[in-house]
Amino acid sequence: MTDTLTPVLSRNWGDDRAWTREAYEAQGGYDALRKAVTLTPDEIVTLVKDSGLRGRGGAGFPTGMKWGFIPQDPETEAGRKPKYLVVNADESEPGTCKDIPLMMASPHTLVEGVIIAAMAIRAEKAFIYVRGEVLHVVRRLRAAAREAAEAGYLGTDVLGSGRTVDLVIHAGAGAYICGEETALLDSLEGRRGQPRLRPPFPAVEGLYASPTVINNVESIASVPSIVSGGIEWFGSMGTEKSKGYTLYSLSGHVARPGQYEAPLGITLRELLELGGGMREGSRLKFWTPGGSSTPLLTAEHLDVPLDYEGVGAAGSMLGTKALQVFDQTTSVVRCVLRWTEFYKHESCGKCTPCREGTWWLVQVLQRIDAGQGREGDIELLLDLCDNILGRSFCALGDGATSPITSAIQYFRDEFEAGMLAPSRELYPPEASMLQRPEVAR
Amino acid sequence: MSEQVSGAATLPAETVAELQELMGRYPQARSALLPMLHLVQSVQGSVTTEGIETCAALLGLSAAEVSGVATFYTMYKRRPMGDHHVGVCTNTLCAVMGGDAIFERLKDHLEVGNDETTADGKVTLEHIECNAACDFAPVLTVNWEFFDQQTPESAVELVDRLRSGDTVTATRGATITSWREAERVLAGFEDGRVDEGPAAAGPSLAGLEIAAERGWKAPDVDQADSKDNEVPTESAEAGAAEADTARAESETVAEESDADVKGGGSDD
Numbered sequence: 001m002t003d004t005l006t007p008v009l010s011r012n013w014g015d016d017r018a019w020t021r022e023a024y025e026a027q028g029g030y031d032a033l034r035k036a037v038t039l040t041p042d043e044i045v046t047l048v049k050d051s052g053l054r055g056r057g058g059a060g061f062p063t064g065m066k067w068g069f070i071p072q073d074p075e076t077e078a079g080r081k082p083k084y085l086v087v088n089a090d091e092s093e094p095g096t097c098k099d100i101p102l103m104m105a106s107p108h109t110l111v112e113g114v115i116i117a118a119m120a121i122r123a124e125k126a127f128i129y130v131r132g133e134v135l136h137v138v139r140r141l142r143a144a145a146r147e148a149a150e151a152g153y154l155g156t157d158v159l160g161s162g163r164t165v166d167l168v169i170h171a172g173a174g175a176y177i178c179g180e181e182t183a184l185l186d187s188l189e190g191r192r193g194q195p196r197l198r199p200p201f202p203a204v205e206g207l208y209a210s211p212t213v214i215n216n217v218e219s220i221a222s223v224p225s226i227v228s229g230g231i232e233w234f235g236s237m238g239t240e241k242s243k244g245y246t247l248y249s250l251s252g253h254v255a256r257p258g259q260y261e262a263p264l265g266i267t268l269r270e271l272l273e274l275g276g277g278m279r280e281g282s283r284l285k286f287w288t289p290g291g292s293s294t295p296l297l298t299a300e301h302l303d304v305p306l307d308y309e310g311v312g313a314a315g316s317m318l319g320t321k322a323l324q325v326f327d328q329t330t331s332v333v334r335c336v337l338r339w340t341e342f343y344k345h346e347s348c349g350k351c352t353p354c355r356e357g358t359w360w361l362v363q364v365l366q367r368i369d370a371g372q373g374r375e376g377d378i379e380l381l382l383d384l385c386d387n388i389l390g391r392s393f394c395a396l397g398d399g400a401t402s403p404i405t406s407a408i409q410y411f412r413d414e415f416e417a418g419m420l421a422p423s424r425e426l427y428p429p430e431a432s433m434l435q436r437p438e439v440a441r
Numbered sequence: 442m443s444e445q446v447s448g449a450a451t452l453p454a455e456t457v458a459e460l461q462e463l464m465g466r467y468p469q470a471r472s473a474l475l476p477m478l479h480l481v482q483s484v485q486g487s488v489t490t491e492g493i494e495t496c497a498a499l500l501g502l503s504a505a506e507v508s509g510v511a512t513f514y515t516m517y518k519r520r521p522m523g524d525h526h527v528g529v530c531t532n533t534l535c536a537v538m539g540g541d542a543i544f545e546r547l548k549d550h551l552e553v554g555n556d557e558t559t560a561d562g563k564v565t566l567e568h569i570e571c572n573a574a575c576d577f578a579p580v581l582t583v584n585w586e587f588f589d590q591q592t593p594e595s596a597v598e599l600v601d602r603l604r605s606g607d608t609v610t611a612t613r614g615a616t617i618t619s620w621r622e623a624e625r626v627l628a629g630f631e632d633g634r635v636d637e638g639p640a641a642a643g644p645s646l647a648g649l650e651i652a653a654e655r656g657w658k659a660p661d662v663d664q665a666d667s668k669d670n671e672v673p674t675e676s677a678e679a680g681a682a683e684a685d686t687a688r689a690e691s692e693t694v695a696e697e698s699d700a701d702v703k704g705g706g707s708d709d
């Protein structure tokens with residue numbers, strides 16, 4: 001049995017000046033890189049494949065398998081092209097807040113992972129595409145890349161291995177859609193961030209039409225620990241199909257919001273108990289398991305194992321493990337409207353179902369929220385969702401329907417109440433706030 | 442004086458040199474466009490017509506193409522900005538926890554609407570989307586630095602201090618400089634403030650602190666046993682499929698689980 005919490009990525013976040021190379025090295029940092037330079041690229045790929053590491057950016061795709069798709073045969077045209085590694089540090093899915101603290105506290109963990117991953121796929125150039133709205137994180141990443149180059153970890157001769165890895169820190173400019181991996185590539189090429197048609201897939205034609213791996217921050221940051229600890233160590237945490245540890249982010253009406261690093265498969269009940277449960281006077285009403293694009297769950301799902309299979313079986317998705325928790329004071333209609341406004345705002349406009357559909361969804365939800373819902377509005381919402389889900393060009397459109405359909409499934413009566421009374425009367429917003437006026441008084 | 446770049450209206454020579462430096466960081470120069478637009482904002486206070494024309498000329502694009510990119514991203518501003526950008530997260534979690542109330546109070550107090558600048562030119566107020574700090578909700582940003590766990594009262598005090606020129610420090614970050622200086626860092630130039638502020642604070646350390654109290658940690662790496670045994674033989678190759686994950690986001694609901702874990706699970 002492993003312990004309930006297993007800090008690996010967050011282990012050094014409390015250390016003095018944890019973001020510096022000096023502090024990182026003092027606790028074993030870059031030892032994994034020293035080991036990795038003694039392995040062949042294929043050995044690293046196989047190691048990560050066999051570890052069972054799955055992508056932490058939302059979809060849970062096996063990381064090593066993704067790396068294995070990169071064409072390496074010099075006899076083929078694709079195999080001869082330069083390869084690229086792109087780290088997705090756009091972290092913008094509502095509720096998701098794990099990559100930013102990781103990069104703020106320990107950017108070298110990510111940089112070390114980048115170097116190892118780049119060597120594994122034979123990329124000489126890597127990019128970290130970080131959202132622009134996090135100035136201090138950008139500072140810490142730039143400094144870490146500089147320090148790593150000064151130490152000979154990055155550059156033309158990584159630790160004397162003769163291999164080259166260069167790293168560019170690239171700040172985005174505010175667009176949720178740029179977290180979608182092909183939109184990210186267009187953005188990184190200096191264009192509007194709109195998703196690309198697939199195929200061709202990024203593994204074959206990605207950045208500059210060259211083979212490209214795109215991975216989430218947490219996925220890449222997990223690699224050094226796997227190289228150091230080995231597959232048995234990694235697999236000793238987590239479940240059969242969801243191996244290892246991960247960062248769970250607890251927010252909302254809980255006594256102790258924050259980052260909890262645990263083996264995959266822990267439940268929300270366990271996580272809540274660790275931090276003292278819900279906040280005073282709160283009862284759990286609904287929650288997202290992995291950001292706003294993952295269908296809502298309720299108190300009846302407290303014991304669902306938070307791994308890819310468990311949450312899937314409960315009708316939702318593990319997503320980014322962003323556990324946004326709302327109590328009985330919260331209007332689900334208000335929340336769903338706000339998320340839908342977000343999707344409407346962030347829709348890139350490329351395809352009609354999403355561009356037009358999110359606009360209509362907002363219209364209908366606004367009147368329900370205002371207590372002016374009309375007969376048939378719930379069916380209209382479901383019908384609109386039906387026309388977006390599976391018909392959109394990318395997963396943003398699909399995700400936009402998740403909060404709506406799940407909220408109607410669990411809280412239909414609240415939407416019906418929106419035919420009669422505004423949400424702010426049914427659920428006065430003050431009662432949900434961090435600092436509740438009633439309590440203060 | 443301004444250097445001419447193929448005939449277009451241009452920015453100062455030193456800015457042009459820095460724009461070229463950014464272009465040199467990428468295998469293909471156009472990749473530098475987003476950083477270049479950040480730099481234009483830092484020099485000019487917004488994405489100006491000269492800025493667009495300079496970038497276009499340097500990259501061999503039309504001004505319309507560059508403009509089309511600039512308008513796609515919310516961080517690029519076509520109107521002159523205040524000294525400081527104040528962002529209030531009003532995405533759902535923060536909104537519910539008080540972000541809506543904070544935004545209303547600030548609009549009132551500053552006498553501006555969304556994306557408007559105060560009469561004294563000090564503060565531009567904007568409501569922003571989830572800024573990846575939900576465990577610190579409700580969250581504000583000043584020039585994209587974090588101000589965590591705010592209330593309407595603390596927010597009013599914060600903007601008053603900004604307007605009166607007091608030194609203000611982020612709750613997780615550095616001393617506040619200005620929006621323009623922040624844009625310069627985003628463009629790609631360090632400002633020497635990396636060592637300010639904590640590594641992590643409050644909620645970021647919640648799990649770590651509980652683990653420490655209870656003596657919990659990840660399993661030990663057994664040095665003796667794990668030396669080379671984890672370099673295994675080739676694992677099952679996936680089929681012709683490709684590492685397409687975007688679509689899988691929505692499809693994970695029910696079906697993702699079996700086929701796609703082939704790469705893992707072969708160890709024991």
Ligand SMILES: Cc1cc2nc3c(=O)[nH]c(=O)nc-3n(C[C@H](O)[C@H](O)[C@H](O)COP(=O)(O)O)c2cc1C
Binds near residue numbers: 061063214690
């Ligand atoms: C609208 C949208 C936004 C996304 N945002 C992010 C993001 O901010 N960070 C991220 O890692 N993945 C994001 N993804 C998922 C990426 O497309 C991609 O699956 C992921 O980066 C792959 O990394 P992984 O295999 O390591 O999980 C987003 C997907 C969509 C459809």
Ligand code: SF4
Binds near residue numbers: 348349352393
């Ligand atoms: S689903 Fe939305 S975000 Fe995705 S391509 Fe279509 S319009 Fe753009």
Ligand code: FES
Binds near residue numbers: 095096532574578580
């Ligand atoms: S909702 Fe405000 S930071 Fe996430």
